[in-house]
Structures are given as C-alpha cells and as structure tokens.
Amino acid sequence: MRLSKNWLNEWIDLSAKSAEDICAALNEIGLEVDSCERIRVPSKVVVAKVLECREHENSDHLHVCKVDAGEILQIVCGAPNVAEGQMVACALEGAKIGELSIKKAKLRGVESCGMLCSAKELGLGELGKGIMILDESIGELEIGKELSSYPAFDDYLIEIELTPNRGDCLSVRGVARDLSAKFDLPIKDISPLKKSEDELLGIGRLISLHSEEEKNCALYYKVVNLGENFSLNLKKRLRLALIESKHKSAIEGALEYSTHSTGALFRAYDARKINPNENEKISLKIKNGEHKQSQIYAEDKLLGVAGICANKEFLADENTKIAIIEASYTAPEIIANATGEDKNMPKDEMVYRSSRGSEPAISSSMNLLFGSCFENCEWYGGSQQISMNVERANILVNCSAISKMIGMDIEKKEIHKILSRLNFEIASGTNDEQFYAKAPAYRHDIQNIADVCEEIVRIYGIDNIPAKPLNFCEANRNSQASLKHALARNLRQRAVDAGYFECVHYIFDDPSELETMGFKPCQAQMLNPITNELKELRPTLLNSLLNSALNNAKRGAKQIKLFEYGEVFDISGKQSSKLGFVSCGLSSLPSLKNGAKGTELSLFELANDIQKILGKISLKASENLEFLSPYEQAKIIQNGKVIGFLGRVKPSLKKDLPRCYVAQIDFDALKCEHILAEPYSSFPATSRDLSVLVSSELKYEQIKECIEALKVENLQSFYPTDLYSDKSLGDKKSLTISFSFQSNEKTLTDDEINALMQRILDVLKESLGMELR
Known part of the structure; x- marks a missing residue:
C-alpha cells in the first residue's frame, strides 16, 4: 500500500507530525512501514509561463520558447506538447536535475538558457510524453516561485506492508482512521459535492435498478456526462504516478484514484455501449449466482459480478461520453467462497481488494468521487441504489480477561476510550467489569474478544506494556487414568527386568480354592459363569498365580518367577488394582558357581526383588494371613504406609509346589512421583560397628524406632550385620549394628563420631536395657 504524507493530510491533520513520527506510529499499530522516501523537486526549478513558442529553424522537432521565469529567458525545448500560454516547470541555470547540471548552451546554433522539465525528469513518475503542465490543483501558481515550496512537490512517499486481514487499510482513508485513533485526532469532514441536484436531470430517466432476490451486496449508481475532453488535474495524476497506476484512460484513472483514496470499489460502464438508444431507459437487474455472488444484468446482458469481474465489452474508455458509475460492496467471505469454489470464474484486479474487505460506506465514497474528480462535469441528479446491512459481531468484552491477555491491568475507562477512537459501537454489559462492543462495518476481521484485545494493544502501544519473562504455566494434561497406566507399564517392565514372567488370567476364580485360602466370596454373583x-469374581491375584506356578513345576521347572497386574474385587464388589508375585523353587539354578544343588529361595530374596521393582521398602512382621506361614510373612511398608504383604505359602495349600513365596501389592496405594535430586556430600563417609547384648524377646524393630527417634546429626544409615547367641550369653543375644556417618560440610573427626556413638549407646541402655558387649 503506497500513500504520501500530504495525501494523508487531506483526511487527518498531520501538519504537526514529522514523517518519522508517522512511520513510527504506523509500525506501532501494526501497519509495517516497508519504506519511506522523500519526494522533492530540486532547487532552482521554478514556475514559468511560455510566452511564445516557435519552430526551430534547423530542426524538425525542437521549439524555441520565450519563457517568463521571473526573468525572460530563451529556452530550446524538444517536448511535443509545449505550447504558448502554458504554465510549466523551468530549471534555471545552476539547477541539478539528476546527474545533469543546467547551464547555458547552444542547440543547433540557438542559445538556450534553461530547461523545461517533464515529471519523470524531476523524479515524480511518468505522466505521459512531454513536459509537465502545471495547474492550480497544486496551489496558486506564481511565476518564479520554486516548485519545492509547493506541498505536492515536497512530500514523503510511504509504503506499507499489510497483512491479508487489513483490507480496510488498502486506502488512504483506512490508514488515516488508524492514525486518527493512535494520535487521537479527528478525521476531517470532507464534503466535496457542491452542485444542487434539484437543478439536474434525474437519473431515473436514464437507468433503473431493482432486485427480486436476497440482497448479498450493496450497490450505488450515479451517471456523469464526461464531455469531450475529460481529464484529471495535475495533483491527481502525480499521485497516480507515485502509486504506479497503470490506467489507460482518464476515467479509469479517476476511479483508481478514488478507490485508493476511499477504499470503495468503483466501475464505470459506457451507457451507449449498453444501449445505443439515447431515449430508452437502461434497466439493471441483480441476480444471485450459484455461490451467492451478485450478478448485474442489463436486460439479458451480463455487465459484471460485484467485487469479482466486469464485462470488458461494456466498460467505459477514453471515448465514453455518458458513464454509469457503480460503487459496490460485497462481504469478503462471499467473494472468497465464490472464487475459491469455482476456479474457472473470471476474475480481475478488483478481487484483491474485495476478498480482503472493501469500504462499505459506498454512498459517501461516491460523493467524494464526484466532488473531487467530476467537479467540472455535468451529472444526473439522484442515484439508484440497493442497500444491505453489514453483519457485525456483538462481542462481550470482559475487562479482567483483557488485562489478563495483555499481561497488565488496563482500566475500563481506557479500554472504552481506545475502542471509541477505533469507531466501535459500545453498549453496557451485565456488570461493571464487562460491556458489549460492535466493530465498525469495515473491520470484518474482528469476531471475538482476542481480536478486540489486539486492537487495544495496537493503540495502547506494545512498548508501553512492561516486559515479563515467559511463564510456562501449562496445566498437566495427564489424567489419573493415563498416569495409572504409565506407572503400571513402568512397574511391569521392571518386574520383567528382575527375571519375572508376566501372566494374564481371568478375573474369575474357583470359590472352593479361595475358601481354602481364607478369602470370603464376593456378594456380586455371576448369572452366567464360564x-x-x-x-x-477374584478377591486376589495369588490363587491364579499359584496354579500357574504349579503347572510349571509339574513340567519340571526348577525356578519359577511369575507376576500379574490386574483387577480384584472385595466382598462388596468394589474393584481395585493389584500387583501379584510368585517365586518358587530355587533362588539360583545349579552351576559351577552355585554348586550341584543350587541355592534355596528365601523370604528376603523375594523382598529384594520387590524392592528392585517398587523402590525402597521396609518389612514389618505379620501373622494375620491364613494361607501364609506364621513365621515367614510380613507387611510391606513404603513411605510409612502399608502397601501390601509377602510371605511363604503353607506347604499344605499347594502340596506339589516346592518352597514358594508370594507377594501382593495394592497398586492404588502406590504414588507416581518424580524423583527429586538431592545434593550429595563431597566429604568421606565413616562407619562404626556397635555390638550390644540384647534380650532374646526384644525385636529389632524396637531398636530401629529408638535410634530413629534420636534424629542423630550426620547419621546416614544403620542396619544389623550380625546376630550371635550361645550358652555363655544366657537368655541374651549379641547384636552387631553398623552405622554410617557423613557430613555435607566437613570431614567428621574421630572425636565427633565417638561422641555420636556414645549418645546412641546411652539411649539404648536407658530405653531398652541394652549393654555393650
């Protein structure tokens, strides 16, 4: 999108703003400035008048001109359009035009004291062949006055890179509206129509317009008599050259200028091409196409499709005298759907604007076109039009939500002010924190509160919002079911790594075998059992696992390790998840290392396997499970909570099984927690052994609880290493406990460790009656 500062200044008063201020503001509000170039005519180029013009005696194309440029000069000129009485741009002696320095010279024997310039030579773009003819559109012409003192010849050309959603800024008016909101300046009231339409011939005598179908577009028609020599003034032609217009006729240039200025879409049809009979009215009809596009017909002739294409056969050209001017608006989604679904549909350059959103205010835009480009033409009074309501989303704006999205608190008053400057229609909401807002009709891209928030940030200024570090506050999307599944999969893999084979059994079991194990039947009975x-419904995994182990033993397996993860049901039918383990036979098979008979399995080997799978555990003696040996069964404790049991199966339960140990874990009691890394000491650890005499009735668990209650500083761990008894000790036993000490801050001295050991011994003596051996 190209525009100039002076062009903008016609819509909004930017006289107090520099080009740098304007470019900075455009960047802040999201209209990225691609370039900003100053367009200025060189010094010593002045307004001049051609007093006389005659043919050069020694040339068939040169002219000798007498020019008043504040002084009378003789200038030889080769332009084909130079003529007496013209106001022209004259470069005086000493002026520098590009790489050319102007000085006195003789051209084919005739002295020339300057140069009559074309617009291209002055860096103003291509206006046609020959020199540039000045007119009053640039201001009052004063002979001898430098051109650079006129705003039209000292301007800034700004090029903006627009995103596809900002079709409203594909016009000078659209950019001015955004700058108006940024600078808090009003848009100027431009009302160029000055002719009284009561004195004009009514448009209804020439054309009529009607539609019998649903209105999918807005149309506005006026008729103008262009006459014989319709042309645009210099200021408009200069601006069209700056935006690199490719128009072929003056009428095309007028429409392109007005579209670029107002954003509305214009077409011009030749009335005589549509109907050569001047006395016959032209009847225009609107019909809807397959994709809701509006087709304009004159009787059975298709003139065009609103916003998409036009029939070139009927378009106005340089020979047109009576032109029917059409302004249209079609919702961009209709344009996009129609052109997207029908790839063969004819399209022209208008689709670029209409698909991004053109200006809906076509009536005022038509008046601006007639008042600025056709001010010297005759036109028919009145208009023919079809109106439509542009749908606008009614958005509920919550101020707290806006502040949260932006990252800082913005008062409701400030939000109101910004949206009002952006021409939003504001209505009260249900409470003080919220209100309803409707975007202006030309902002079709604003549909929700996020779009409104973006508009507020644009105008408030993103640089005015304090920077904050990115806070990763994404909520954990894992459900309890997915976490449970991940933990189960991890534990099953660990069990396999520990040498166990996974089993899968039915959730149904033999009630007689369960009764033998001491489990009560579930109250929920199966109506159609297998x-x-x-x-x-099984209350435990162990019966099925023991039966599988028995089958393996009958087939000669010497070492059996099985596990299962599955569901069980209590007496009331409540379902829960369990992990069951069975380890039978030998701990290690016969080999050169283990001997000819191998190694017998023990309770603590199964406990060690469970610890490999579940992590650190502790055991506490238990006697309440009927199917386990009362001498080899224990509760499994983790993080101070009972999570299961293990023990040796009574030989009488499964008579053909070798030595067999089982464990069952309450899976729902396990916690899926991340391992927290803890700092480790870089200082050496020191161990001490304490051998004491203890009563044969005393349990190690009591000793452990007594030592833990002391909370001895720098004590890392302790565990029993030896238990000895003989007749000489009577009813007492010798227990050796190994202690490990380590500090995170220093190397512990012998004296410090001895003091800690003495403290432990004193408490054991006092609390449990233990003596040093």
Missing part, C-alpha cells in the same frame, strides 16, 4: 470352577 464354568463351575470360574464363577467367582
């Missing part, structure tokens, strides 16, 4: 042996 078999009589599988008609009870």
Whole structure:
C-alpha cells in the first residue's frame, strides 16, 4: 500500500507530525512501514509561463520558447506538447536535475538558457510524453516561485506492508482512521459535492435498478456526462504516478484514484455501449449466482459480478461520453467462497481488494468521487441504489480477561476510550467489569474478544506494556487414568527386568480354592459363569498365580518367577488394582558357581526383588494371613504406609509346589512421583560397628524406632550385620549394628563420631536395657 504524507493530510491533520513520527506510529499499530522516501523537486526549478513558442529553424522537432521565469529567458525545448500560454516547470541555470547540471548552451546554433522539465525528469513518475503542465490543483501558481515550496512537490512517499486481514487499510482513508485513533485526532469532514441536484436531470430517466432476490451486496449508481475532453488535474495524476497506476484512460484513472483514496470499489460502464438508444431507459437487474455472488444484468446482458469481474465489452474508455458509475460492496467471505469454489470464474484486479474487505460506506465514497474528480462535469441528479446491512459481531468484552491477555491491568475507562477512537459501537454489559462492543462495518476481521484485545494493544502501544519473562504455566494434561497406566507399564517392565514372567488370567476364580485360602466370596454373583470352577469374581491375584506356578513345576521347572497386574474385587464388589508375585523353587539354578544343588529361595530374596521393582521398602512382621506361614510373612511398608504383604505359602495349600513365596501389592496405594535430586556430600563417609547384648524377646524393630527417634546429626544409615547367641550369653543375644556417618560440610573427626556413638549407646541402655558387649 503506497500513500504520501500530504495525501494523508487531506483526511487527518498531520501538519504537526514529522514523517518519522508517522512511520513510527504506523509500525506501532501494526501497519509495517516497508519504506519511506522523500519526494522533492530540486532547487532552482521554478514556475514559468511560455510566452511564445516557435519552430526551430534547423530542426524538425525542437521549439524555441520565450519563457517568463521571473526573468525572460530563451529556452530550446524538444517536448511535443509545449505550447504558448502554458504554465510549466523551468530549471534555471545552476539547477541539478539528476546527474545533469543546467547551464547555458547552444542547440543547433540557438542559445538556450534553461530547461523545461517533464515529471519523470524531476523524479515524480511518468505522466505521459512531454513536459509537465502545471495547474492550480497544486496551489496558486506564481511565476518564479520554486516548485519545492509547493506541498505536492515536497512530500514523503510511504509504503506499507499489510497483512491479508487489513483490507480496510488498502486506502488512504483506512490508514488515516488508524492514525486518527493512535494520535487521537479527528478525521476531517470532507464534503466535496457542491452542485444542487434539484437543478439536474434525474437519473431515473436514464437507468433503473431493482432486485427480486436476497440482497448479498450493496450497490450505488450515479451517471456523469464526461464531455469531450475529460481529464484529471495535475495533483491527481502525480499521485497516480507515485502509486504506479497503470490506467489507460482518464476515467479509469479517476476511479483508481478514488478507490485508493476511499477504499470503495468503483466501475464505470459506457451507457451507449449498453444501449445505443439515447431515449430508452437502461434497466439493471441483480441476480444471485450459484455461490451467492451478485450478478448485474442489463436486460439479458451480463455487465459484471460485484467485487469479482466486469464485462470488458461494456466498460467505459477514453471515448465514453455518458458513464454509469457503480460503487459496490460485497462481504469478503462471499467473494472468497465464490472464487475459491469455482476456479474457472473470471476474475480481475478488483478481487484483491474485495476478498480482503472493501469500504462499505459506498454512498459517501461516491460523493467524494464526484466532488473531487467530476467537479467540472455535468451529472444526473439522484442515484439508484440497493442497500444491505453489514453483519457485525456483538462481542462481550470482559475487562479482567483483557488485562489478563495483555499481561497488565488496563482500566475500563481506557479500554472504552481506545475502542471509541477505533469507531466501535459500545453498549453496557451485565456488570461493571464487562460491556458489549460492535466493530465498525469495515473491520470484518474482528469476531471475538482476542481480536478486540489486539486492537487495544495496537493503540495502547506494545512498548508501553512492561516486559515479563515467559511463564510456562501449562496445566498437566495427564489424567489419573493415563498416569495409572504409565506407572503400571513402568512397574511391569521392571518386574520383567528382575527375571519375572508376566501372566494374564481371568478375573474369575474357583470359590472352593479361595475358601481354602481364607478369602470370603464376593456378594456380586455371576448369572452366567464360564464354568463351575470360574464363577467367582477374584478377591486376589495369588490363587491364579499359584496354579500357574504349579503347572510349571509339574513340567519340571526348577525356578519359577511369575507376576500379574490386574483387577480384584472385595466382598462388596468394589474393584481395585493389584500387583501379584510368585517365586518358587530355587533362588539360583545349579552351576559351577552355585554348586550341584543350587541355592534355596528365601523370604528376603523375594523382598529384594520387590524392592528392585517398587523402590525402597521396609518389612514389618505379620501373622494375620491364613494361607501364609506364621513365621515367614510380613507387611510391606513404603513411605510409612502399608502397601501390601509377602510371605511363604503353607506347604499344605499347594502340596506339589516346592518352597514358594508370594507377594501382593495394592497398586492404588502406590504414588507416581518424580524423583527429586538431592545434593550429595563431597566429604568421606565413616562407619562404626556397635555390638550390644540384647534380650532374646526384644525385636529389632524396637531398636530401629529408638535410634530413629534420636534424629542423630550426620547419621546416614544403620542396619544389623550380625546376630550371635550361645550358652555363655544366657537368655541374651549379641547384636552387631553398623552405622554410617557423613557430613555435607566437613570431614567428621574421630572425636565427633565417638561422641555420636556414645549418645546412641546411652539411649539404648536407658530405653531398652541394652549393654555393650
């Protein structure tokens, strides 16, 4: 999008703003400035008048001109359009035009004291062949006055890079509206129509317009008599050259200028091409196409499709005398759907604007066109038009939500002010924190509160919002079911790594075998059991695992390690998840290392396996499970909570099984927690052994609780290493406990460790009656 500062100044008063201020503001509000170039005519180029013009005696194309440039000069000129009485741009002696320095010279024997310039030579773009003819559109012409003192010849050309949603800024008016909101300046009231339409011939005598179908576009028609020599003034032609217009006729140039200025879409049709009969009215009809596009017909002739294309056969050109001017607006989604679904539909350059959103205020835009480009023409009074309501989203704006999105608190008053400057229609909401807002009709891209928030940030200024570090506050999207699944998969993999094979059994079990193990039947009975042996919802995983282990033993397996993860049901039918383990036979198979008979399995080997799988655990003696040996069963404790049990199966339960140990873990009691890294000491650890005499009735658990209650500083761990008894000790036993000490701050001295050991011994003596051996 190209525009100039002076062009902007016609819509909004920017006289107090520099080009740098304007470019900075455009960048702040999201209209990225691609370039800003000063367009200025060189010094010593002045307004001059051609007093006389005659043919050069020694040339068939040169002219000898007598020019008044504040002084009378003789200038030889080769332009084909130079003529007596013209006001022209004259470069005086000493002026520098590009790389050319102007000085006195003789051209084919005739002295020339300056140069009559074309617009291209002055860096103003291409205006046609020949020199540039000045007129009053640039201001009052004073002979001898430098051109650079006129605003039209000392301007800034600004090029903006627009995103596809900002079709409203594909015009000078659109950019001025945004700058108006940024600078808090009013848009100027431009009302160029000065002719009284009561004195004009009514447009209804020439054309009529009607539509019998749903109105999918707005149309506005006026008719102008261009006459014989319609042309645009210099200021408009200069601006068209700056935006690199490719128009072929003056009428095309007028429409392109007005579209670029107002944002509205214009077309011009030749009335005589549509109907050569001057006395016959032209009847225009609107019909809807397959994709809701509005087709304009004159009787059975298709003139065009609003916002998409036009029939070139009927378009106005340089020979047109009576032109029907059309202004249209079609919702951009209709344009996009129609052109996207029908790839073969004819399209022209207008689609670029209409698909991004053109200006809906076509009536005022038409008046601006007639008042600025056709001010010297005759036109028919009145208009023919079809109106439509542009749908606008009614957005509920919550001030707290806006502040949260922006990252800082913005008062409701400030939000109101910014939206009002952006021409939003504001209505009260249900409370003080919220209100309803409707975007202006030309902002079709604003549909929700996020769009409104973006508009507020644009105008408030993103540089005025304090920077904050990015806060990763994404909520954990894992559900309890997914976390449970991940933990189960991890534990099953660990069990396999520990040498166990996974089993999968039915959730039904044999009620007689369960009764033998001491489990009560579930109150929820199966109506259609698979078999009589599988008609009870299982309360434990262990019976099925023991049966599988028995089958393996009957086939000669010497070492059996099985596990299962599955669901069980209590007496009331409540479902829970469990992990079951069975370890039978030998701990290690016969080999050169283990001997000819191998190694017998023990309770603590199964406990060690469980610890590999679940992490650190502790055991506490238990006697309440009927199917386990009362001498080899224990509760499994983790983080101070009972999570299961383990023990040796009574030989009488499964008579054909070798030595067998089982464990069952309450899976729902396990916690899926991240491991927290703790600092480790860089100083050496020191160990001490304490051998004491203890009562045969005393349990190690009591000793452990007594030592833990002391909370001895720098004590890392302790555990029993030896238990000895003989007749000489009577009813007492010798227990050796190994202690490990380590500090995070220093190397502990022998004296410090001895003091800690003495403290432990004193408490054991006092609390449990233990003696040093």
